[in-house]
Amino acid sequence: MNAQQVVAGIDLGGNAVNYTFLTGDRRFLVEGLCEHPALVTEGPDVCLQQIADGLEIAATGVGLTPDQIVGVGLDTPGPATAGGVLSARGSTNFVHERWAGFDIRAGLEAKLARPVCYLNDGNAAALWGHFSRFGVENKATSISAIIGTGLGGGVIVQGSVVTGRNGFGGELGHVLIPYRSIPGIEGLTPRCNCGRTGDLESLCSLTAIERTLLPFFLQRHPGHQLGELGDPRRAAKFVRGLAEKGDTMCREIFRVQAWALGLFFDEMINVFDPDVLFVGGGAVETDESFQQWIINEIRAAMPRQREEQAGIDILVMPNGDTAGARGAAIEALARV
Numbered sequence: 001m002n003a004q005q006v007v008a009g010i011d012l013g014g015n016a017v018n019y020t021f022l023t024g025d026r027r028f029l030v031e032g033l034c035e036h037p038a039l040v041t042e043g044p045d046v047c048l049q050q051i052a053d054g055l056e057i058a059a060t061g062v063g064l065t066p067d068q069i070v071g072v073g074l075d076t077p078g079p080a081t082a083g084g085v086l087s088a089r090g091s092t093n094f095v096h097e098r099w100a101g102f103d104i105r106a107g108l109e110a111k112l113a114r115p116v117c118y119l120n121d122g123n124a125a126a127l128w129g130h131f132s133r134f135g136v137e138n139k140a141t142s143i144s145a146i147i148g149t150g151l152g153g154g155v156i157v158q159g160s161v162v163t164g165r166n167g168f169g170g171e172l173g174h175v176l177i178p179y180r181s182i183p184g185i186e187g188l189t190p191r192c193n194c195g196r197t198g199d200l201e202s203l204c205s206l207t208a209i210e211r212t213l214l215p216f217f218l219q220r221h222p223g224h225q226l227g228e229l230g231d232p233r234r235a236a237k238f239v240r241g242l243a244e245k246g247d248t249m250c251r252e253i254f255r256v257q258a259w260a261l262g263l264f265f266d267e268m269i270n271v272f273d274p275d276v277l278f279v280g281g282g283a284v285e286t287d288e289s290f291q292q293w294i295i296n297e298i299r300a301a302m303p304r305q306r307e308e309q310a311g312i313d314i315l316v317m318p319n320g321d322t323a324g325a326r327g328a329a330i331e332a333l334a335r336v
């Protein structure tokens with residue numbers, strides 16, 4: 001790559017596409033969100049055109065011409081293969097029938113007429129977290145858990161993303177944890193969409209708050225303002241804000257999520273002996289003192305570590321809302 005050339009990172013979410021650009025000397029040209037409507041529900045033809053149009057607008061916005069973009073990294077929610085073929089069974093984010101089994105990486109590559117590489121959104125965010133800490137060339141190992149509607153994330157081992165044989169590497173949400181050791185949820189049976197009981201996502205996600213934790217704790221806190229709302233889906237969205245303000249019940253819900261993460265991270269420490277653990281996603285987009293409280297609770301839940309591993313860093317992922325696009329751009333840079 002010469003000094004004029006860049007790679008683009010494109011994060012395709014449910015409602016919006018977010019863009020970033022990365023130079024050969026590892027500088028991001030976009031600081032915050034740079035969004036364009038996604039129109040995912042209208043199917044591949046409309047959506048891929050939207051992505052292309054948005055890319056041109058985003059490039060112009062930072063003073064780039066299209067010919068300066070020499071490679072593209074794309075990330076989307078899964079399930080998809082490691083090569084970017086969306087699941088033939090459909091998925092929450094790609095409901096239009098033509099998305100089933102669609103090769104979104106190849107589709108975008110044809111549309112943009114330049115090389116496109118693919119990561120799922122959790123792996124892309126994990127790659128960004130890793131890069132922000134260790135730079136591009138490194139042999140470090142990190143585990144990232146991203147708390148959103150579900151729980152995504154990624155495992156980077158000695159500098160490389162673990163995508164696995166079928167693209168399911170780093171599906172951390174469906175790893176079982178010994179949840180019965182979390183105090184305060186005796187009698188709770190946390191079920192996940194995937195069919196498991198007691199995996200990380202079943203306790204640590206917005207879906208877990210809505211379906212499992214909020215109903216459980218509201219029974220124990222009669223008269224709580226969120227019970228008065230009557231709509232669990234709406235109520236779930238207020239839990240973080242109230243927890244941040246110190247509401248007792250909402251803090252309890254966040255403590256359970258932090259403890260679930262602590263148990264999970266302990267498993268990861270014993271499997272990978274990582275350099276650092278990252279927590280990201282909407283749940284931790286809060287003020288610093290609440291982030292610190294969450295991290296302290298995660299640590300409190302972890303069994304005692306070996307002396308060598310006791311001081312492992314647990315960090316909040318920086319620039320959380322742009323993490324996917326940034327990670328996708330890093331992957332593209334590694335390939336051009």
Ligand SMILES: [Zn+2]
Pocket residue numbers: 173174175192193194195196199201202
């Ligand atoms: Zn699951």
